[in-house]
Amino acid sequence: MAVVADELILETRGLTRRFGGLLAVNDVSLALRDGELRALIGPNGAGKTTLINLLSGLMRASGGAIRFGGEDITAWPAARRARAGIARTMQVTAICPALTVLENVWLAAQRSLGRPSALASRSPQVGDRARDCLRLAGIVARAEEPAGSIGHGDQRLLEIAIALALRPRVLLLDEPTAGMSVKESWDIVERLREIRARERLTVLIVEHDMEIVMQLAERITVLHLGQTLAEGTPDEVARDAEVQRVYLGGR
Amino acid sequence: MKIFAVFVALVLLPAVLGRFGRFFAAEIFTWALYAMGFNICFGMAGMLSFGHAAFFAFGAYGATFGVLYLARDPWLALVVAVAAATTLATLVGFFAVRVVSHSFVIITITFSLVLLLLAHSQKDLTGGDDGLLFPPLALVAGAGASLATPLVGYYVALGVLAVAYVLLQRLARSPLGLVLQAVRDNERRATLAGYDVQRYRWLAFVLSGSVAGLAGGVYAITHSQVNAQLFDITVSVDAVIWTLIGGAGSVLGPAVGAALVLAFTHTVSNWIVYTQIPVGILLILIVIFWPRGLSGMWRSWQTS
DSSP states (O other): OOOOTTOEEEEEEEEEEEETTEEEEEEEOOEEETTOEEEEEOSTTSSHHHHHHHHHTSSOOSEEEEEETTEEOTTOOHHHHHHHTEEEEOSSOOOOTTSBHHHHHHHHHHHHHOOOOSSSOOOHHHHHHHHHHHHHHTOGGGTTSBGGGSOHHHHHHHHHHHHHHTOOSEEEEEOTTTTOOHHHHHHHHHHHHHHHHHSOOEEEEEOOOHHHHHHHOSEEEEEETTEEEEEEOHHHHHHOHHHIIIIITTO | OHHHHHHHHHHHGGGGOOHHHHHHHHHHHHHHHHHHHHHIIIIITOOOOSOTHHHHHHHHHHHHHIIIIIOSOHHHHHHHHHHHHHHHHHHHHHHHTTSOHHHHHHHHHHHHHHHHHHHHHOHHHHOTTTOEEOOOOEEETTEEEETTSHHHHHHHHHHHHHHHHHHHHHHHHSHHHHHHHHHHHOHHHHHHTTOOHHHHHHHHHHHHHHHHHHHHHHHHHHHTEEOGGGGOHHHHHHHHHHHHHHOTTSSSHHHHHHHHHHHHHHHHTTTOSOTHHHHHHHHHHHHHHOTTHHHHHHHHHHHO
């Protein structure tokens, strides 16, 4: 598939998710251009995580469609989307605590290089890839430690390393700085910048810290009550009267 | 290699064993193999099955039908045993792996009970409680030592167990083994790393059933007989007990558990009628104090 500069890589049309009578995501049409860094913001309960869940396939849409690289992936299960190049991190860290840090990344690297064999030993190629991703995330020194024993901040970075090991085209980051100190948060921002400088990646990031959002994002989408309230460059969004009323001003 | 020393010791052991000792040791190897097979499902992939008797019994009956209807060849019988158990596990697993935890347990109990009832009702096919008998097989079709000789049975059971052990040890350390561990520990993580969790559960279930069936095949060719009681739920429960006692975290743990419990039961049965009582007490103590079983205890003792 040829990558055109302005090609849309991930696109939703009328995406909807219903929980009983509640429309958590209501008719959202989102279009991510290949290579852009988009922030997804909105008050609590706006539907940000639900939208990420729909995009990554952990949740099925009640309505609407999702296209990835021109293909309709609305019916694809999560694992297939991950293999196709949509990686995500969880808001609450999801790792295998008993495995080492390296093994956690290794799993994703292995799948992106082929099915795991039952009798062969672990291939060094996969290990190298996993180490590269740990280096990129800045936690390669922790490689041999059990993943459950490293600090919270490092676990967040581990999540990012695992996502990178899939060699994704789109990276969905659900509050990667959740529960981190200000300094740690900015470390993550630095990491993300470095990663983006090295890999061609489209990033959709859910982030609460407006300072980080304004600095990092190229474009911002504001969700409110499950619907798109505004979309534009950081400046445009910051000036938007509606956004000021429901979100920025309310803080 | 400590394990190699153990193997050499086991090769030499019959020299000091009597007829019954050899027979009983072969029995232990067979059930140890069954327990190791069970543990692919339970220990590696985290699915608690209470229906593995069915795979053992399918393997045993498969081997017997192979002997009765195909050829009097013990090795062909083992192939048929594995094929029969694998087919069953593929079918059952297709449905069972769609659910987890207690629902999975219930599905495995249900299918094995259905097969137990069928085995008892289809007496023409299975022989019911009386079972099916066939004249003892020769080691190599038509010639060689009889498999009913305890010494031959001993080495056949030990040989199959050793080969299975080496393969399972490889599996545990292989890429697939690591994936199964991830599927067991954090389903969501495995999914987001691109693995179809149900597929890998299914694969583990089928492998597990195959090895249990192989054990059933060994049972059949060394006993020259099978019966419908092999489908009994107690056979399924035994695998769970042995594995919990021996430890689900290693390949050898369940085998050690099977060996210890069988040897213990046999020894105390001279004085105690209800041998399940001391085994039950032991199980409770182990689950409370050493939840990773004897092999887990051994490991932490070694590392400390």
